[in-house]
Amino acid sequence: MLKRLYVSDGSRMAPAVIRNYAERDFPGLVEVQAESFPPPYPSELWWNEEQLRAHVTRFPEGALCAEVDGRIVGSMTALRRTFREGDRHDWASVTDDGYIGTHEPDGETLYVADICVRPAYRSFGLGKWLMQSMYETVVQLGCRRLLGAGRMPGYRGVSGELTPERYVAEVAEGRRKDPVLTFLLRCGRSPAGVVRDYLDDEDSCGNAALMEWRNPFKP
Template identity: 70%
Template sequence: MWKTFRVTDGERTLPVTIRNYTGEDFASLIALQAECFPPPFPSELWWNEEQLNEHVTRFPEGALCAEIEGRIVGSMTGLRIHSEQVVKHDWASITDDGYIRNHQSDGETLYVVDICVAPAYRQFGLGKWLMQSMYETVVHLGCDRLLGGGRMPGYRAVSDRLSPEQYVAQVVQGTLRDPVLTFLLRCGRMPVGIVADYLEDEQSANYAALMEWRNPFKHI
C-alpha cells in the first residue's frame, strides 16, 4: 500500500503518506512507541527489531505506517487468523506476544495487533486514516472482517455499578464516552463480545471489547 493525501487539524494542513513499513523504518517505529508509551510504561513492551522483522516478513500487507514530512508519526499492525482462534483468547495468545508467528496466510479474519499515533499529531485524524487503510487491506485480500480487542479505559471508574456488557452498551448508545471504544465506533467498528483478562490493564479492569468491521463486499 502507498497513498498520499492531506490532513488537517482545523488550522494546519499537512501532506501524509500511508504505506507499508519496511526494515529501514524499524528505528523510527521503536522511537514512535517510546513517544506514544512513555514511562511508567515498561520499555521492554515497545516493539523490538525481532518483532518488527516478523511483521514485515510474515505479513507485510498488515504492517502500515503514517509518514508526515519524512517522519513516521503513526503505525498499525495486524495478522490473519482463523475465526476458531478467537473463541477463547487474550492479546498475548492471539498475537504471539506481538511476534505474529501464528499468522495464517489464508485466515479469513484480519486481527489488529497494535495502533498508535504520536501525541503531537493526534488531532489530524491519523488513527482513523490508518484504520480505513486496514479496512482497504481487508477488502484487497478478500478477508471477511477486521477484528481486535478494544481497551475500555473508562470502565474501572464505573465497574462497581455496571457489568462490562452494560458499559459497552451505554458507550454504543452514547450515554457514556470511552476514549478507545468511542474512537473505534467512529471508525465503523461494532462490539461483538467481551473478553476477560485480555491485557493487564487496570483502567479497563483487564477487560476488552471485541470490535469488528465486516467486509461489505462479502456480507451483502
Template identity: 60%
Template sequence: MYRKEFYVFKDEKPIPAVIRNYESKDFPSLIRIQEESFPPPFPSELWWNTKQLSNHVNLFPEGALCLEVNGEIAASMTGLMIDYDPNHPDHSWEEITDNGYITNHNPNGNTLYVVDIGVRPAYRKYGLGKWLMQSMYEVVVHLGLKRLLGGGRMPGYHKEADEMTADQYLDEVVKGNKKDPVITFLLRCGRTPVKAAADYLDDEESCNYAALMEWKNPYFTTNKDQKTNK
C-alpha cells in the same frame, strides 16, 4: 504493496501525508511511537522490539502500515491473519498475536486481526488513527477477507468497575451514555462491538478487559469466483 498519498489538516492548513508499508529502516521510529503512545501505567514490556517488528515485515508485510506526516513517521498500525470462529470468540491478545511476534499468522485465514495501532500524541488532532483504520479496511477488501477484528482497550472502565460489568460499560458507551477514549474512537471508525473480553491484556486502566470489535467486509462473497477460499 500499499501506498496512499493524501493530505491531513492542522489549523485548516493541508499537510502532505503518506500511508505505506513499514520497513526495517523505520523500526526506531516505530518504537518511539510505542513509547509515546502507551506511557505508564501501560507495561513497557509490551512496546515493540526489533524482533517483533522484523516478524511483522517478513511474515505479513501487507499488515504492517505506517503513516508519515510531512516526511516524519507519526503513527502505525499492525495486523495479522487468523482463522476466526465467531462461535468461540474468547482469547487474549498474547495468544492471538503470539505476544506480538505473529508467528501464528495464517495466510489462509478469514480475518485480519489488529495487533496494534498507535499515534504519537503530538499528532492526535490530525485524524491519523481513522486514516490508518480505513487503510486496513482496504487491505481486508483487497485480500478478500470476511472482516477486520481486534480488541480495543477500555481505559475508562476502571472508573466505573465498581458500578457495572465490562459488558454493561461497553453497552453504555455504544448507547452514547458514556465516552471512552478508545472505544468511542473505534465506533467513529466504523467498528461494531462483539463482546467484552476478560483477561485480554495486562492493562490496569481497562481492568484487563478489552472490547472485541469488528468491521465486516461489505464486498465479501462466498461465490466460487471469490479471490481466495476464505
C-alpha cells in the same frame, strides 16, 4: 500500499503518507509506541525490533505506518486468523506475543494487533486513515472481517459500578465516551463482545472490547 495525502488539524495542512513499514522505520515505530502508551501501560508491551522484523517478514500487507513531514507518527499492525471454537483469546495467544507466528495466510479474519498515533498528531485524523487503509486490505485480500480487541481505558473509573459489558454498551449508546472505544465506533467498528484477562492493562482492568468491521462485499 502507498497513499499520499494532505491532512489538517484544523489550523494547518501537512503532507502525509500511509504506507507499509520497513526495517528502516523500526526506531521511529518504537518511539511512537513509547509516546502512545505511557505508564501505567507496561513498557515491555511496546514493539521491539525483533517483533517488527517478524511483521514485515511474515505479513507485510498488515504492517502500516503514517508519516507526516517525513516523520513516523503512527502505525497499525495486523495478521490473518481463522478463529475456531475453543481458541484462547488474549493478546499474547492471538498475536504470538506480538511476533505474529500465529498468522494464517488464508485466515478469514484480519486481526488488529495494534494501532497507535503520537499524541501530538492525533488531531490530524491519521488513526482513521490507518483504519480505512486496513479496511481496504480486508477487501483486497477477500477476508470476511476486520477484528480487534480495543482497550477500554475509561473503564477503571467506573469498574465498581458497571460490568465491562455494560460499560461497552453505554459507550456504544453514546451515554459515555472512552478514548479508544469511541474512536473505534467513529471509524465504523461495531462491538462484538468483551474479552476478560486480555492484556495486563490497569486502566481497562484487564478487559478489552472486541470490535469488528464486516466486509460488505462478502456474504
